[in-house]
Amino acid sequence: MIASLRGRVVGVRLDAAVIEVGGVGLVAYATPATLAGLRVGEPGELATSLVVREDSLTLYGFADADERDVFESVQTVSGVGPRLALAMLAVHTPDALRRAVAGEDLAALQRVPGIGRKGAQRIVLELADRLGAPATSAGGAPVTHAPSDRRGEVVEALVGLGWNTKAAEDAVARVAPADAGAVDASEVAAVLRGALRVLGGGRA
CATH class of the missing domain: 1.10.150.20 (5' to 3' exonuclease, C-terminal subdomain)
Structure with a gap:
């Protein structure tokens, strides 16, 4: 079982990242939100789960x-x-x-x-009995957080895929204008896909 990866991020694509560990590049499939936190050329760490099939070994990566x-x-x-x-x-x-x-x-x-x-x-x-209870506050109410804007994560993911920061920011602004409100975690994947469509095939 491979429980975690830590190493240099050598590639980030829409559905996976490649992390170099001991000279070996390992592909880990992950969500867009997790991938948005990785930058090519910088250290990265993922909690991982290895799925074993008769004809494949597939690694999935997670933020925690x-x-x-x-x-x-x-x-x-x-x-x-x-x-x-x-x-x-x-x-x-x-x-x-x-x-x-x-x-x-x-x-x-x-x-x-x-x-x-x-x-x-x-x-x-x-x-019903396998996931456990959601996190709660001291008073017993579910923990709530003010909406956080995830546009920056989408921009980082696009930069990791090879576009420059200005092009990435412009694409995200077209898909999710600032006056449309914050982009939350559930919207990151959709905004990322939309920004990629805007950018088309032109690399910076």
Whole structure:
């Protein structure tokens, strides 16, 4: 089991990063939000989960161990494989998933591409006692945070993919204008895809 990676980031693409460890470049698939925190040429660290199949060894990377643990837990649900589990974390934070399961919020689960109503019901049923409770404040209420703007993470991801900062900022501004409000974690993937479409094939 490879539990974590630490090394120089030698490549970042839309769905994965390549991290050099001991002279070997390891590919780790990750969510856009996680990839946005990595910069080519700089040190990077990921919590990881190795998925072993008869014909492949695939590494998935996460911002922290909690994300990795949730990734592994949701795969215990019948019909949920690693790609769908990663998609769930691209749309929801670990605590958001816990709240959706605990509150039987099928609509929230169905926002994940590939999950329909029956799949959401199955996830709620099979994960009820496996994800644990969402983080709570001292008073027992769910922890809430002021909306944080993730535009910077999208810009960093585009820079990591090879565009210069000005081009990346302009593309993000076209997809998510400042007057449209903050870009939260659940929107990072969509904004990144939109910015890539704006940039097209022209590299800086």
